[in-house]
Amino acid sequence: MAPPSRNYNSTASPSVVDRLSLVSGHLAGRNQTNISNLSAVNQSRTMSSQPPHPTLLIPGPIEFDDAVLKAMSHYSESHVGPAFVSTFGDVLSMLRKLFQTSDPASQPFVLSGSGTLGWDLVASNLVEAGENVLVLGSGYFSDGFADCLKVYGANVDEIKAAPGSRPQLPEIEKALKEKKYKVLTVTHVDTSTGVLSELKNLSALVQKVSPETLVIVDGVCSVASEEIAFDDWKLDGVVTASQKAIGCPAGLSVSMFSGKAIKALESRKTPPASYFASMKNWLPIMRNYEAKKPSYFATPSPQLVHALHEALTQILQKPLAERFSKHKEVSDKIKQRISALGLKQVAGESADQAHGMTAIYLPENVKGTDLLPILAKKGVVFAGGIHKEIATKYIRFGHMGASILQPERGDVEKALTALEEGLAECGYKKP
Numbered sequence: 001m002a003p004p005s006r007n008y009n010s011t012a013s014p015s016v017v018d019r020l021s022l023v024s025g026h027l028a029g030r031n032q033t034n035i036s037n038l039s040a041v042n043q044s045r046t047m048s049s050q051p052p053h054p055t056l057l058i059p060g061p062i063e064f065d066d067a068v069l070k071a072m073s074h075y076s077e078s079h080v081g082p083a084f085v086s087t088f089g090d091v092l093s094m095l096r097k098l099f100q101t102s103d104p105a106s107q108p109f110v111l112s113g114s115g116t117l118g119w120d121l122v123a124s125n126l127v128e129a130g131e132n133v134l135v136l137g138s139g140y141f142s143d144g145f146a147d148c149l150k151v152y153g154a155n156v157d158e159i160k161a162a163p164g165s166r167p168q169l170p171e172i173e174k175a176l177k178e179k180k181y182k183v184l185t186v187t188h189v190d191t192s193t194g195v196l197s198e199l200k201n202l203s204a205l206v207q208k209v210s211p212e213t214l215v216i217v218d219g220v221c222s223v224a225s226e227e228i229a230f231d232d233w234k235l236d237g238v239v240t241a242s243q244k245a246i247g248c249p250a251g252l253s254v255s256m257f258s259g260k261a262i263k264a265l266e267s268r269k270t271p272p273a274s275y276f277a278s279m280k281n282w283l284p285i286m287r288n289y290e291a292k293k294p295s296y297f298a299t300p301s302p303q304l305v306h307a308l309h310e311a312l313t314q315i316l317q318k319p320l321a322e323r324f325s326k327h328k329e330v331s332d333k334i335k336q337r338i339s340a341l342g343l344k345q346v347a348g349e350s351a352d353q354a355h356g357m358t359a360i361y362l363p364e365n366v367k368g369t370d371l372l373p374i375l376a377k378k379g380v381v382f383a384g385g386i387h388k389e390i391a392t393k394y395i396r397f398g399h400m401g402a403s404i405l406q407p408e409r410g411d412v413e414k415a416l417t418a419l420e421e422g423l424a425e426c427g428y429k430k431p
């Protein structure tokens, strides 16, 4: 995508010029990385029409496809006009396919907001103050979900696993037998550790031991990189966001709820504990959009919805199974290269390792604060650690979406080479 400043001539006011140069600087990553030679960071991007920029390989936001970014420069249109309503309706229908639900009682929602809004949706609509929720703790993000639930008055019990692992079925079964829980939450991929939770057997256990409990998944770091079979696995809610494996810019909260979850909403004794996040307010709007009828509760972002439309159209062009197996194949290769370097992953067991990101323990004498800027100079942006017990000891490599599905970009090889060279520059010698 051309930098916005190219569309303006010298008659633009200085403040506009300043703002535009800030925007293009941000797009090029200059604010973060101070890179002077941008051609060095863009060797692999000659096919892209985006300005040169360091390759963003954090666990979300991810690198975007050109067509998705271009979809955002849609001209302004009425958010209740037939064209936009039709686009929004198509987005909702496509989400049913992405989540693999054909149950007409399931309900997709797309709201302006980030992934965190999904937590508020669950906490303010599916739980009433004083009701019990069991949170499966696998890291920073499951702790955040627990905090959000408490804000709305839920009575939260958390089964916390050590960093790099996840709660196991026997302890979950014990907890479910000891107390009645309205909701159980699980973080499918905890982005702080790269730990993948298994959903199918977990949900089967809940159906067996406590079938009335709603199974709610935080899929912010998993939807579109890990399989989610919403109907087959009898899930009641998956909340996610636009900016990770879906491959759309940040700004949309995307979720799917089951008929059972909608019944729980409709049979509340008290009103939803939020106004903007009230699913009672949004439910008729989402139903109307899908039926291509104009409707209004609060103004959506047409440009982001266009980008999501393009991203979902691309995702659904090929069988989902192919997408998931490609993420797994590349993830396996990345993890092998990391082991060959003598490095360990935060997620200890291979069955617990996500396929859209890898959290990598640093060698003893290498600091993330030294390594990450070296990688940035090589045109690769990784993220630091955020799990509070081990934050300084590891880094995170996100490998989702375009960087995986468009191998001609060369993003993964560029990142692995930068990592090998960067570690050597930090004095690390592989064993």
Ligand SMILES: Cc1ncc(COP(=O)(O)O)c(C=O)c1O
Pocket: 060, 114, 115, 116, 117, 141, 187, 189, 190, 191, 192, 218, 219, 220, 221, 241
């Ligand atoms: C698993 C998980 N849940 C929730 C969130 C919060 O999403 P957001 O930052 O978009 O609000 C994130 C963000 O990275 C996440 O990775």
